[in-house]
Amino acid sequence: MTVQLPLERSALASSDDSLGSHEIAPDLAYLRAVLVNVVFHGPRNAGDRGWVLIDAGVPGSADAIRQAAEKRFGAGARPAAIIQTHGHFDHVGALETLSREWDAPVYAHALELPYLSGKVDYPPPDAAADGGIMARLSPLFPRSPIDVSERLHALPDDCSVPFMPGWSWLHTPGHTLGHISLWRSSDRSMIVGDAFITTGQESAYEVAVQALEMHGPPRYFTPNWQAAAGSVRLLAGHRPQLVVTGHGRAVAGPAMLTALQQLADGFETIAPPQHLRRSA
Ligand SMILES: [Zn+2]
Numbered sequence: 001m002t003v004q005l006p007l008e009r010s011a012l013a014s015s016d017d018s019l020g021s022h023e024i025a026p027d028l029a030y031l032r033a034v035l036v037n038v039v040f041h042g043p044r045n046a047g048d049r050g051w052v053l054i055d056a057g058v059p060g061s062a063d064a065i066r067q068a069a070e071k072r073f074g075a076g077a078r079p080a081a082i083i084q085t086h087g088h089f090d091h092v093g094a095l096e097t098l099s100r101e102w103d104a105p106v107y108a109h110a111l112e113l114p115y116l117s118g119k120v121d122y123p124p125p126d127a128a129a130d131g132g133i134m135a136r137l138s139p140l141f142p143r144s145p146i147d148v149s150e151r152l153h154a155l156p157d158d159c160s161v162p163f164m165p166g167w168s169w170l171h172t173p174g175h176t177l178g179h180i181s182l183w184r185s186s187d188r189s190m191i192v193g194d195a196f197i198t199t200g201q202e203s204a205y206e207v208a209v210q211a212l213e214m215h216g217p218p219r220y221f222t223p224n225w226q227a228a229a230g231s232v233r234l235l236a237g238h239r240p241q242l243v244v245t246g247h248g249r250a251v252a253g254p255a256m257l258t259a260l261q262q263l264a265d266g267f268e269t270i271a272p273p274q275h276l277r278r279s280a
């Protein structure tokens with residue numbers, strides 16, 4: 001049985017249902033694509049080196065990311081840095097191309113660096129995860145590491161985020177070893193990558209329909225469910241007001257927070273694939 005935590009439309013951070021770029025705070029926008037989101041940090045017309053890209057989309061998305069960035073920040077405006085929540089193929093697709101073209105430094109958690117410097121492959125996905133087509137196809141997804149070692153840096157030990165004053169990074173492992181989320185306490189904004197997501201991601205139907213749902217990390221690609229539970233509890237404990245996830249729509253407000261707390265409280269019975277789930 002699939003356990004779901006449906007989210008009401010009132011939880012949407014932007015009521016605009018179209019794909020494309022959505023502003024959700026004066027200095028925060030995300031490019032909503034079919035498969036995955038990327039986040040732009042910086043005010044409109046921030047200009048060259050005046051903004052930061054968080055995550056780099058699926059392979060083949062460099063043009064779409066560049067165009068959305070130029071529209072928001074100005075023609076030819078390059079980011080000061082690219083920050084990776086983690087290094088899965090659907091978040092690093094355009095990373096080699098864009099970091100080279102923009103000559104931009106790339107930052108990730110120290111434990112994620114081997115996957116971004118051509119050294120280590122991710123563990124194989126769990127193809128038994130809930131039988132959907134995405135899960136069954138998941139062994140075919142690229143797992144080979146990309147190599148951006150020339151421009152790659154570990155995030156600072158003091159948890160500050162380069163070129164994003166007021167933000168800190170939180171280590172949120174489980175989905176990957178070095179997965180991070182970004183947090184700004186002044187307005188309780190959170191960028192969580194795949195620590196949790198707001199749509200089902202296991203079946204092609206779910207990916208196409210993108211029903212709004214508070215959902216644990218993508219099931220077929222999460223090797224450590226215990227750590228993933230701890231990460232969701234850590235994030236829920238911050239009581240965010242606005243959340244941008246790697247998959248699904250950005251969400252905000254009390255309906256979001258209630259569902260996030262439910263996910264944190266019932267994580268073991270809701271989030272893992274059925275064959276690993278603890279019954280309620
Ligand atoms: Zn991922």
Ligand SMILES: [Zn+2]
Nearest residue numbers: 088090194246
């Ligand atoms: Zn993902």
